[in-house]
Amino acid sequence: MIPVTFDYVRAESVNEAIQQLKDSDGEGKVLAGGHSLLPLMKMRLTEPQVLIDITGIDALKEVRKEGDRLIVGALNTHREVSIHPDIKEHIPLVAETARQIGDIQIRNKGTMGGNIVHADSAADLPAAAFVLDAEVLITNEFGEQAMGIDSFILGPLITMMPEDSIVTGVSFQIPPTHTKSTYLKYFHPASGYPVVGVAAVAGTDSNGNIDFVRVGITGAGDVAFRATSVEEELLGKAPSEAVIKEASKLAADDGEMGSDLFASPEYRENLCKVYTERALKSILL
Amino acid sequence: MAVEKRNVSVTANGQACSAEVEPRKLLVHYLRDDLGLTGTHVGCDTSQCGACTVMVDGDIVKSCTTLAVQADGSEITTVEGLGTANDLHPMQQSFWEEHGLQCGYCTPGVMIAALGLLKENPNPTEEEIREGLEGVICRCTGYQFIISAIQKAATIIQESGIDLNSQQLVGEGTHNE
Numbered sequence A: 001m002i003p004v005t006f007d008y009v010r011a012e013s014v015n016e017a018i019q020q021l022k023d024s025d026g027e028g029k030v031l032a033g034g035h036s037l038l039p040l041m042k043m044r045l046t047e048p049q050v051l052i053d054i055t056g057i058d059a060l061k062e063v064r065k066e067g068d069r070l071i072v073g074a075l076n077t078h079r080e081v082s083i084h085p086d087i088k089e090h091i092p093l094v095a096e097t098a099r100q101i102g103d104i105q106i107r108n109k110g111t112m113g114g115n116i117v118h119a120d121s122a123a124d125l126p127a128a129a130f131v132l133d134a135e136v137l138i139t140n141e142f143g144e145q146a147m148g149i150d151s152f153i154l155g156p157l158i159t160m161m162p163e164d165s166i167v168t169g170v171s172f173q174i175p176p177t178h179t180k181s182t183y184l185k186y187f188h189p190a191s192g193y194p195v196v197g198v199a200a201v202a203g204t205d206s207n208g209n210i211d212f213v214r215v216g217i218t219g220a221g222d223v224a225f226r227a228t229s230v231e232e233e234l235l236g237k238a239p240s241e242a243v244i245k246e247a248s249k250l251a252a253d254d255g256e257m258g259s260d261l262f263a264s265p266e267y268r269e270n271l272c273k274v275y276t277e278r279a280l281k282s283i284l285l
Numbered sequence B: 001m002a003v004e005k006r007n008v009s010v011t012a013n014g015q016a017c018s019a020e021v022e023p024r025k026l027l028v029h030y031l032r033d034d035l036g037l038t039g040t041h042v043g044c045d046t047s048q049c050g051a052c053t054v055m056v057d058g059d060i061v062k063s064c065t066t067l068a069v070q071a072d073g074s075e076i077t078t079v080e081g082l083g084t085a086n087d088l089h090p091m092q093q094s095f096w097e098e099h100g101l102q103c104g105y106c107t108p109g110v111m112i113a114a115l116g117l118l119k120e121n122p123n124p125t126e127e128e129i130r131e132g133l134e135g136v137i138c139r140c141t142g143y144q145f146i147i148s149a150i151q152k153a154a155t156i157i158q159e160s161g162i163d164l165n166s167q168q169l170v171g172e173g174t175h176n177e
Helices: A014-023 A037-042 A078-083 A085-090 A092-099 A104-109 A112-118 A125-131 A228-234 A241-248 A265-284 B027-034 B090-097 B107-120 B126-132 B144-159
Strands: A007-010 A028-031 A050-053 A063-066 A069-073 A135-140 A143-148 A153-155 A166-173 A180-187 A194-204 A210-218 B006-012 B015-021 B053-056 B059-062 B075-077
Touching (some): A014 A028, A014 A050, A063 A085, A078 A104, A085 A092, A092 A180, A104 B107, A125 A166, A125 A194, A228 A265
Parallel strands (some): A028 A050
Antiparallel strands (some): A069 A166, A180 A194, B006 B015
């Protein structure tokens, strides 16, 4: 499969990339790892006239801490995210999730920014992004803005991304130090994409009661979601097998279940409950 | 739309190579059609099977999902860079001796993926090898003989003191771990 003809330019800076996007008159696409974009182009589902390769912009590889947030530069590959010492220390959930994306070859190319802006409904990262109140950092000619992940992703492959702008990074909230986190997924055996992927962060106070809990679910429907009903049910309670099992029954309540040849809505709903229960047990018991 | 061809220059298996290509040309077609390195195969063409796996600047990547222009200036290792029929690389020798292939179509990608694994983890457990092969699919062997072959190759490479990271034909690592 060969994409239709396009032109190719390299950008040396964010400003240059924005200018190149403007020059393309809406026909340009940003190329980083290309592992979401090139398959679409090969199937001719998208036909940009110019690709703007941003992989030479070193500033987009930065990882930096700002207050209670860790900002991961858009160009970090999933592999780099999975082994970066600051990411492993402050937001291990993101490192653990990145480690489970695709396969080694894909993790060597696919990037944080590309994954988020592509907004695949079965992507792994959105679960962690919802749990850690991620903000997508977007730059255009007028400056930088931060957009909350829940307002950024509108639907499958649909985002609020403004024209002629670049995702420069993703900012994650660093969870309290007494919490633990995990990402568990039931993946499609051929594609490796999550049929249901559950990210959870939780911890208990000095009395042994849950004082922080976040659950995010991806893959189950068109968009990832926070399972806030589960969170509300657990908050303030002492964790036990029974308490977690009961709360996990609410795991599918806050999202809409999708359906395809592989998994019915009923099956996805059940997977949400089972994987939420497993994830919470593994960090709270 | 008429698009200017681009010069893409790479060091392929230690040799400087270049060709003028359209931006839409995939790396695997550049390697096969422009450089004549037909050892790298196109399998699924959808970045799942890994038959097209090559090493680019020390990282294993799927060359069916990479543009040739993206690889301009890089060092590439394909199966042709491992050894010759008379002087097999330990990985090739081990695949032969352990019957790590049947039809052989996936084998070039599998061997490059295996070398990518051994570069980072010179002495992997069976479990780690199985995990390291997550990006390649073999429809013949059931993987067991591939795993035996990689275990054998790891032993030979360690015993003979071959440094996969410094070996010219196996590129230069870019990760600092």
